[in-house]
Amino acid sequence: MVGGAFALGVTVLTLAAVTAAGLLYSRGRIGSVEDYVSARNSAGAGSTAATLVASGMGAWILFSPAEAGAAFGGLAAVVGYAVGSAVPLLLFVSVGPRLREHLPGGHSLTEYVYARYGARMYGYVLVITAFYLFVFLAAEMTAVVNALSVVADVPAWLTAGIVGAFVLVYTGYGGLVASIFTDTLQTLVVLPLLAVSVAAVVVGLGGATGLHGAVVATNPDLLDPTFLPGVAFGAYVVIAVAGANVFNQGQWQRVFAAESDAAVRRGFVLAAVAVVPMVLLAGLFGVVAAGLGLLDAAAPSVAFFVVVAAALPEWATLGVVVLVVLLVTSTADTLCNALASVVTVDLSRLLDDPSAGTLQRAARGLTVVVAVGAVAVSARGYSVLELFLLADLLGAxxxxxxxxxxxxxxxxxxxxxxxxxxxxxxxxxxxxxxxxxxxxxxxxxxxxxxxxxxxxxxxxxxxxxxxxxxxxxxxxxxxxxxTLEADVRSLDDPVTDGGSVRVAAGDPGRRADGGSEVDR
Structure with a gap:
């Protein structure tokens, strides 16, 4: 096992590098609340794809797919998880341009649902969105806590506190601008690092042929793509992941941050293509762990790290620590910024002519509160997959x-x-x-x-x-x-009455069923 102090040192250096990059890049680029929340029309197809991969493929890919492979149906479950991870990205190939067409100045999903449906549906969706983002953030913090606990026996509260503090620094300062830039850098590091880690583990365990033979000899169902429990898992995880990701405000922000409709389509397609092999490779670690009998004294959720520990020397596991930290920060900064954007948009409608400073302070304050709550949950050591499934049900x-x-x-x-x-x-x-x-x-x-x-x-x-x-x-x-566009306005130009054109279900321009009687 790697020394705890050494692993923490590597973690802090990695976090410091990401934080410095985010702060330096966003310096001078945040001229308004709009810049902070939306970074509108600033990302090309490549940047859009990179930020979607980094922000969506957090440290959970080292836990949930491996747990699925080890405990929920082997290869069939892993393939289902990989496909399920791509489906919501492909869904936004149609939804994204549609959003930009009807809400060209939009910022958040709650903004859309308020304008389209009214106050009751808005309240319901707001609860779901906040809960999903909180659970996602808690799951990510749980993932890094579990990883450093397995690799270096680092106390949970210490890991969560350090990671949370660094992420809040550059996210609170640079907003979505910093998040997209650091996501791009992290993707360029994470993809080759994950590939090298997988290759090293395969070689360390005797090669692909030897691993295949060992797993088949132990439990052939693990590699059977028609294994019924795995197929069933794959079926419902597609619904679960697709439903939940619709309420991921980070996805909506990136739709509006893309420079054009074409950039949205190409970016989301490229991201969908990239995530399938990432999830598939990570999930196979769970199949290997179960097939080689490495989980006798360990939970399925840490299958990835059990295999890494069995295949690689201690010094090599530090590369996995860096991988985990980068995956966590790339997703955590997105979730923090997503929460900030939802709060900013909603406050701009509810308050009477709020200033930009008021909006930013409120957004940052709530982000800190939620982050602290996520850190506290992560220290409880829940299953990352179970945390996600609960949030996914609300979305489904x-x-x-x-x-x-x-x-x-x-x-x-x-x-x-x-x-x-x-x-x-x-x-x-x-x-x-x-x-x-x-x-x-x-x-x-x-x-x-x-x-x-x-x-x-x-x-x-x-x-x-x-x-x-x-x-x-x-x-x-x-x-x-x-008429949806009429209900969305710039955050840099607050309406003096504190609301959008139609502010409640009782507005004379809106019927209780969400229809419109106003012909604009």
């Missing part, structure tokens, strides 16, 4: 009604909200992680169906889609999507 139950309104004027607020709540209720009834608690509830508990991730995610998405679509088909009114 809501993303179809949510996006339906961007493509159809018949979608209504009441239909979207009732569909989302109904889908979530079905998902929670089947959700295995909470099933034991739910069944203990008198009267209701005994009536609940058996636990199943497949039924939880499939039911959540299916029921929410069905309810919202039926509501849309039976609606008499249509919302004019061309």
């Amino acid at each position: 139950a809501t993303f179809i009604p949510f996006l339906h309104g961007l493509y159809s004027g018949r979608a209504t607020e009441s239909g979207a909200l009732s569909g989302s709540v109904a889908g979530l209720a079905v998902g929670l009834a089947y959700f295995p992680t909470l099933h034991g608690v739910a069944t203990s509830v008198p009267v209701v508990g005994p009536l609940l169906p058996g636990a199943s991730f497949v039924h939880a995610f499939g039911g959540a998405a299916g029921v929410s889609a069905a309810v919202s679509l039926v509501a849309a088909l039976t609606a008499d009114d249509r919302f004019d999507l061309e």
Whole structure:
């Protein structure tokens, strides 16, 4: 095991380098709140792809895919996870240009849902978004805590505190500008470092042929692409990841930061192509760990690091430490900035003519509070995959009604909200992680169906889609999507009444079902 002090030293040096790069690059480039939150039209296709890979592929790829391979169905589960990670990026190939068309000056997903649906759906989506970003950040901090604990036995609170402090410094100063720049640099380092790590581990364990033979001899199901439990996992993880990523404000920010619609399409396609082999390679570590019997005394979530420890000398594991730190910072800075942008946009509507300083101080203050909360959760040592699955369920139950309104004027607020709540209720009834608690509830508990991730995610998405679509088909009114732009304004030019053109469900220009009676 590497010495704790030495591993911490490497961690601090890596964090210091990323922080310095972010601070230096963003210096003089933040001239307004708009620059801080959106970095609008500043990123080409290459930068867009790089920042999507770095911000989306955090340290979780060294934990969740490997845990899936080790405990949820072997190769079939890993392939499903890889495909599931690419699907939301491909979804934004269509959603991204659509957003830029109808909200050219947009900033956040909550801004869209308020303008499209109204206050009730806005409140529901705000809770989901904040919860998802918090869980994602907590999962990332948990990942780096677990990694340094396994590699160097570093105390959890120390790792989380150091990483969180550095990320807050350059994110709080440079906003999205710093995040996109450091993401690009991190991608250029992470991709070759991950490839070298995988190659070194394969060689260290006797080569690909030897590994294949050893795994097949122990448990051939681990390498069977038709293994039913793995196929089932792959099916529901596609729904889970796609649904949750729709509520990742970091993705929305990068849609608006891209320099053109073409840059959005090419950037998201390139990122989707890149993440598949990344997740696949990381997930195979779990298959190897289970096949070689390396997890007897370790949790499946640390399968990647168990294999690394078995294959590489101690000094080589420091490269993995650098990899983990870079993956965490590239995602954590995105999540912190995403939270800041949501707060900034919402406060600009709710407060009476807020100044730029007020908006930035509020955004940074809440970001610190959330980051501290994520650090506290990370010290508890929960499963990274289980943390993600809980947040994913909320997204799976809501993303179809949510996006339906961007493509159809018949979608209504009441239909979207009732569909989302109904889908979530079905998902929670089947959700295995909470099933034991739910069944203990008198009267209701005994009536609940058996636990199943497949039924939880499939039911959540299916029921929410069905309810919202039926509501849309039976609606008499249509919302004019061309009016969405009128509800979005620049953050550098606050409205003196503290709101957008239509500020509540009771506004005379908005019906309770989300339709518009105002012809703009």
